[in-house]
Amino acid sequence: MTTVFLLITAVLTALIAGLFYAYSCSVVLGLGKLSDMEYLKSMQSINREILNPVFFMSFMGTAILLPVTTFLFRGEQPAFLFLLLASAAYLIGVFGVTVAGNVPLNDMLDKFDINSSTADAISQMRGNFENRWNLLNNIRTVFSVISIVLVICACIWNKYFPE
Template sequence: MTRQWDVLTTAAVIGSGLLSGVFFAFSAFVMSGLRRLPDPDGAAAMRSINVTAQRPPLMIALFGVSALCVAMIVRAMVTWPQPGAAWLLAGALLTIAGGLGVTVAVNVPLNNRLEAGAVTWSRFVAGWEPANHARTVLCLLGCAVLLVGAVRRL
């Protein structure tokens, strides 16, 4: 069973890094590019991005990594006295909090409000960007902490 757990742990580390990279792209240059557009154009572009984001590549990454992190939580709890267990638990929780938690609690509701015309572009950006920065950092930290957990198990 150890080999399967090692594969799942490796996938969780890579997946957490992948999510962090996606969120980083938005923080580093996508949102900056959209803010350079006139407000109606920036909002329209973001609405278009939101439609394409709801397709399998991102949804599989987001929910698949979250599922892998749940598996890491189980692994950590089942093997608690072993080296790295606490690291796996912490890394999985950080990744779930950032990848799924912030997305569901902040980014998706803002996206829905933008789609419904219930928020101005400037107010959308003012709330969406800090939340995106948070999920970027949380997933990156989750990746690093999961990696420490994996290495400590060797």
């Protein structure tokens, strides 16, 4: 049973790492080429559409299953340690950064009325949003990749060096 939890945890962690990686190396680069108005409208649309069950299953599922799987592997060294570090990296560097950083920026952008704003206000909003959001996303990317690497280490250790 613990192996099933480990496998599901690995898949969900990999899905989230892939999502943030794809944003970092393609989505934000493409959006960065848009005009201020196009950029803000695109980010508003993306931020609204990502709030769906598939995203929440992987994002929240990872936040729940990493600690649960870590608990299930207590006493199995070093798999437990790999999972504990993966949980800490995810909960602080991915979940925490998202909740404390990206979500407030997304909420600020969501409340911004692009259509009735001046060009200067639109430019200022982009300036207040884009670089900070991209930096936070890059942090999430790094920590989600660290998390999946550590989960993979736990998987390998569990398969080749079981207790």
